[in-house]
Amino acid sequence: xxxxxxxxxxxxxxxxxxxxxxxxxxxxxxxxxxxxxxxxxxxxxxxxxxxxxxxxxxxxxxxxxxxxxxxxxxxxxxxxxxxxxxxxxxxxxxxxxxxxxxxxxxxxxxxxxxxxxxxxxxxxxxxxxxxxxxxxxxxxxxxxxxxxxxxxxxxxxxxxxxxxxxxxxxxxxxx
Amino acid sequence: xxxxxxxxxxxxxxxxxxxxxxxxxxxxxxxxxxxxxxxxxxxxxxxxxxxxxxxxxxxxxxxxxxxxxxxxxxxxxxxxxxxxxxxxxxxxxxxxxxxxxxxxxxxxxxxxxxxxxxxxxxxxxxxxxxxxxxxxxxxxxxxxxxxxxxxxxxxxxxxxxxxxxxxxxxxxxxxxxxxxxxxxxxxxxxxxxxxxxxxxxxxxxxxxxxxxxxxxxxxxxxxxxxxxxxxxxxxxxxxxxxxxxxxxxxxxxxxxxxxxxxxxxxxxxxxxxxxxxxxxxxxxxxxxxxxxxxxxxxxxxxxxxxxxxxxxxxxxxxxxxxxxxxxxxxxxxxxxxxxxxxxxxxxxxxxxxxxxxxxxxxxxxxxxxxxxxxxxxxxxxxxxxxxxxxxxxxxxxxxxxxxxxxxxxxxxxxxxxxxxxxxxxxxxxxxxxxxxxxxxxxxxxxxxxxxxxxxxxxxxxxxxxxxxxxxxxxxxxxxxxxxxxxxxxxxxxxxxxxxxxxxxx
Ligand SMILES: Cc1cc2nc3c(=O)[nH]c(=O)nc-3n(C[C@H](O)[C@H](O)[C@H](O)COP(=O)(O)OP(=O)(O)OC[C@H]3O[C@@H](n4cnc5c(N)ncnc54)[C@H](O)[C@@H]3O)c2cc1C
Ligand code: SF4
Numbered sequence: 011x012x013x014x015x016x017x018x019x020x021x022x023x024x025x026x027x028x029x030x031x032x033x034x035x036x037x038x039x040x041x042x043x044x045x046x047x048x049x050x051x052x053x054x055x056x057x058x059x060x061x062x063x064x065x066x067x068x069x070x071x072x073x074x075x076x077x078x079x080x081x082x083x084x085x086x087x088x089x090x091x092x093x094x095x096x097x098x099x100x101x102x103x104x105x106x107x108x109x110x111x112x113x114x115x116x117x118x119x120x121x122x123x124x125x126x127x128x129x130x131x132x133x134x135x136x137x138x139x140x141x142x143x144x145x146x147x148x149x150x151x152x153x154x155x156x157x158x159x160x161x162x163x164x165x166x167x168x169x170x171x172x173x174x175x176x177x178x179x180x181x182x183x184x185x
Numbered sequence: 186x187x188x189x190x191x192x193x194x195x196x197x198x199x200x201x202x203x204x205x206x207x208x209x210x211x212x213x214x215x216x217x218x219x220x221x222x223x224x225x226x227x228x229x230x231x232x233x234x235x236x237x238x239x240x241x242x243x244x245x246x247x248x249x250x251x252x253x254x255x256x257x258x259x260x261x262x263x264x265x266x267x268x269x270x271x272x273x274x275x276x277x278x279x280x281x282x283x284x285x286x287x288x289x290x291x292x293x294x295x296x297x298x299x300x301x302x303x304x305x306x307x308x309x310x311x312x313x314x315x316x317x318x319x320x321x322x323x324x325x326x327x328x329x330x331x332x333x334x335x336x337x338x339x340x341x342x343x344x345x346x347x348x349x350x351x352x353x354x355x356x357x358x359x360x361x362x363x364x365x366x367x368x369x370x371x372x373x374x375x376x377x378x379x380x381x382x383x384x385x386x387x388x389x390x391x392x393x394x395x396x397x398x399x400x401x402x403x404x405x406x407x408x409x410x411x412x413x414x415x416x417x418x419x420x421x422x423x424x425x426x427x428x429x430x431x432x433x434x435x436x437x438x439x440x441x442x443x444x445x446x447x448x449x450x451x452x453x454x455x456x457x458x459x460x461x462x463x464x465x466x467x468x469x470x471x472x473x474x475x476x477x478x479x480x481x482x483x484x485x486x487x488x489x490x491x492x493x494x495x496x497x498x499x500x501x502x503x504x505x506x507x508x509x510x511x512x513x514x515x516x517x518x519x520x521x522x523x524x525x526x527x528x529x530x531x532x533x534x535x536x537x538x539x540x541x542x543x544x545x546x547x548x549x550x551x552x553x554x555x556x557x558x559x560x561x562x563x564x565x566x567x568x569x570x571x572x573x574x575x576x577x578x579x580x581x582x583x584x585x586x587x588x589x590x591x592x593x594x595x596x597x598x599x600x601x602x603x604x605x606x607x608x609x610x611x612x613x614x615x616x617x618x619x620x621x622x623x624x625x626x627x628x629x630x631x632x633x634x635x636x637x638x639x640x641x642x643x644x645x646x647x648x649x650x651x652x653x654x655x656x657x658x659x660x661x662x663x664x665x666x667x668x669x670x671x672x673x674x675x676x677x678x679x680x681x682x683x684x685x686x687x688x689x690x
Contacts, residue, residue, distance in 0.1 A: 067527045078245065085418075086255050122523055129522070129597045137597060137619030138263035145266075145517045148526070152512040153245030161530045163480060163512050166242030167360050168368050175237045176356060176370040179320065180381035184187045184234060 190393025204428035209275020211659030212434030213379035218683030220386035232272035247365035264618025274376025299636020319353035330482025333507035339583030450651030461666035462625035465540035470584030479509035503576030544668030570616035595622030647682035
């Protein structure tokens with residue numbers, strides 16, 4: 011290949027890459043909430059679902075993790091506004107780290123490699139986002155009864171074991 | 186009498202002699218003593234009243250109802266998760282019932298800050314009274330669940346000091362749901378003890394009332410303003426209370442936040458400083474084939490006191506305690522992702538979990554965000570991190586002595602140790618923020634008490650040095666981290682403040 015052609019190709023690739031990155035960066039801004047959701051847009055829902063698959067494994071399908079996360083973010087307006095941006099950030103990030111696609115299009119192996127890279131990263135922000143998303147997704151999966159059989163967790167006693175509520179030692183008047 | 190936000194219609198305008206902000210151990214104790222002394226007392230609490238009947242034992246439902254910001258608060262560097270309650274009764278409603286009288290070593294250390302009447306003999310009288318009100322009793326070894334006996338067995342084999350805890354319970358059933366509220370009224374939280382007593386003496390407790398600002402003229406406080414919260418936790422009405430004296434007991438994160446937001450005078454510049462988070466970090470021991478089932482039983486029942494400075498004069502200054510929680514909480518503590526995490530969760534019934542509680546020597550601080558919420562600056566200091574590492578190693582040693590096949594720490598990059606000879610694997614493990622799970626159950630120190638207006642935010646009466654009638658009565662008063670679970674120290678310090686307030690009225 012002649013050098014101008016190679017240069018053109020490189021410029022073309024670089025321009026294409028930058029265009030993809032620019033699109034991704036624009037997409038970092040959250041869109042309107044998807045139907046039945048109050049915070050997450052349709053794209054973020056897909057990203058959260060794929061993150062759940064990475065963190066939890068195939069069992070993630072037992073719980074609608076994005077919906078559960080959405081409920082929590084909606085109930086915490088101050089923190090929810092910040093958190094709802096994270097899925098899109100994750101989608102854009104692999105492109106900036108030498109992968110050739112956004113998070114959703116990575117192979118299962120690359121998704122795990124990418125996340126493990128963030129867990130071990132020297133950069134504080136990456137560890138922060140990794141830990142934050144991990145905690146949010148794992149806890150919202152294991153909050154739900156559908157996840158409990160696999161870990162042999164019997165669940166709340168309330169509704170299962172009939173036990174009396176003790177009378178308070180000091181009477182309490184409530185209005 | 187507890188008045189729910191739902192029974193308030195329109196704006197709420199009140200007048201009282203003493204106004205207490207916050208209904209946790211600190212606020213409830215002061216309210217009880219002042220009401221008993223015949224003072225007119227109003228307590229304002231941002232959280233709701235949640236009776237036992239409404240404790241569903243479901244984490245997803247209860248975290249949002251019982252914890253400040255639903256349990257999502259972290260330090261600014263996201264390195265430490267900060268848990269504290271927001272409910273009638275404060276954090277005592279979600280706590281694990283461990284009761285430690287403030288150890289003498291600590292009392293001496295604190296008294297040296299210029300605090301009188303803090304000697305062990307004076308405090309004993311207060312602790313005895315608290316013991317009675319909270320129904321505190323030592324649990325028997327036979328009541329410990331496997332999770333706690335494994336830690337105890339290990340400590341005993343190694344000849345280390347340790348003991349089952351004193352707990353404030355009434356006929357505890359050992360359900361294991363303490364973190365998300367007791368559905369049986371067994372936990373003797375402030376909501377079931379100090380507050381009803383305060384009510385019996387005439388105090389009125391308003392739930393769902395958030396104080397946004399303390400009103401003052403630079404030398405005296407005149408009252409507070411705030412909002413009444415609706416069922417959706419959004420403001421539904423305005424709140425204004427005129428008061429002769431105001432006592433802030435919002436806990437060590439929200440007390441300084443309110444004080445800073447209100448622009449109170451503070452020559453010491455210590456309001457919001459001196460923040461100790463007492464971080465705990467998990468250690469997991471695996472006992473294949475054994476049914477440990479850490480989620481059931483008395484969650485936190487035994488501690489190794491050998492390495493504690495307040496309890497045993499040890500320089501590592503950590504207190505490993507057996508602890509666990511329901512699966513949502515446990516899932517965050519179990520390390521790894523994907524298959525490794527799934528396997529960890531599936532083996533959770535064969536795992537023993539301990540939290541290494543660190544008496545941090547290096548504080549952080551709180552500043553205000555633009556929206557008036559707290560921004561918590563705290564990064565584990567290298568010296569504290571080294572002691573946490575040593576404490577984790579000791580805990581692992583105890584598990585191996587008890588027969589563990591392998592142990593793990595809470596590192597983001599999973600760190601596994603298969604025998605004591607491999608303990609040096611922890612030497613290279615990072616304690617930088619986000620590299621290790623750190624959870625703060627105990628926050629303290631942000632309006633520290635002492636005898637010097639230039640060094641301490643509050644004087645030995647608990648009064649802000651700069652204002653004639655504004656007091657603090659919660660964990661913010663602690664001059665240093667406590668090194669033991671702090672609720673009884675909070676009750677004790679608040680009782681001391683309350684006695685003085687009652688006497689001076
Ligand atoms: C999960 C967990 C387990 C724990 N286990 C133990 C244990 O076993 N033993 C132990 O000793 N300690 C334990 N603790 C800690 C202990 O419960 C606390 O240290 C103690 O409750 C602190 O008391 P406090 O009065 O300072 O604050 P809190 O108990 O936090 O009470 C403060 C109250 O003030 C309210 N408030 C704050 N700001 C405002 C405002 N502006 N307007 C109105 N209301 C406001 C809050 O909503 C809150 O209800 C635990 C803590 C947690 C999170
Ligand atoms: S273990 Fe005891 S105190 Fe804790 S929730 Fe169960 S019954 Fe209540």
